[in-house]
Amino acid sequence: MKRIILTGGGTAGHVTPNIALLPRLKELQYDIHYIGSYNGIEKDLIEPFHIPYHGISSGKLRRYFSMKNFTDPFRVLKGFYEANKLIKTLKPDVIFSKGGFVSVPVVMAGKRNHVPTIIHESDITPGLANKLSMPSATKICCNFPETLKNLPADKAVLTGSPIRQELLTGDKEAARKFCHFTSQKPVILVIGGSLGAAAVNQAVRNILPKLLESFQVIHLCGKGKLDESLTRVEGYAQFEYIQKELKDLFALADIVISRAGANAICELLALRKPNILIPLPANASRGDQILNARSFERQGFSIVLEEESLTDEILLDTVHRLYQDRDTYTKAMSDSGMQNSIETIIDLIVRASQK
16 A cells, blocks of 8 residues: 655645545545644544645745744754654655645655655745755656746646635535525625635725625624624624635535636636635735736736735625626636646656556
8 A cells, every 4th residue: 555645734724625536536545644734734634535635834934024034943953853753753655745845845745755745836926935945856746837947847736726626516505505695696705715815804804795686795804803792793604714605605506706816716616616815915925915916917817916905896896797797717627628637647646656
């Protein structure tokens, strides 16, 4: 039996593509182990799948000043020694990394132990964690054609992003019951990401009374970001984070408002959900969400609104415009010819583990 180590964490976007690979890996009878941080979101997300989870120390390399910049390199170094020990013990045939800073010591330890390692970059431009991991990688999967020019030609493979197949099997009536909604109004799904998005949350809540005149709203607002004053508002359902019922909520949604994390928008593409993307602004990120969003806009999949110029009137008008033109966006996504990402990546894993 071949053994694989999956790694990645820090946000749900660094975990859910790994989860998407699990059913196929189990079909192929891989012995699957996961390496993540001791208490990161990845631990909670992986736990329901009952695969061995191994925690290591994890730090973060920041582009801004923080006192933690002086201590986190030692955490990363500790993480490397812990990952190296785990790899020597587990003796995997292959490693697959979805990124995030916890993955860096795992990938580097993999190279030290001569284990073939495949990494996946979701954004148009590689993040710092994956930049550090690239020299140790055997292959580098990517999500956008524009990314190929930023990767070593002998390692780069355009695969797209693996999407959890269960998301395609949602039950809209189950979601309607779960949210206590009626069938009389269309539904907007608002997604701020696993960590939430304060600006998106506030923008939606500012126009909520007007939205509820025409729509019902499901709001995934992030941990600690519930608004208790809105708990009993008819036609509005808010949750910190949803996992089990997410496929049903997607099935019920007519349109979506979302940040522009690569995995999130690829799920919207797979589900053919017309969407408004509000990417993280450049001053709060490295600008990857802006590039992701503009790529989807050019392909006719999305409407993009910039957070810096977002007003109540603009958001409300855009929601109505998107809903009115929703069939146009659905058709563009249907015509996109999205690749079978899971099988492409699994093929790379199988080939690497046979060497």
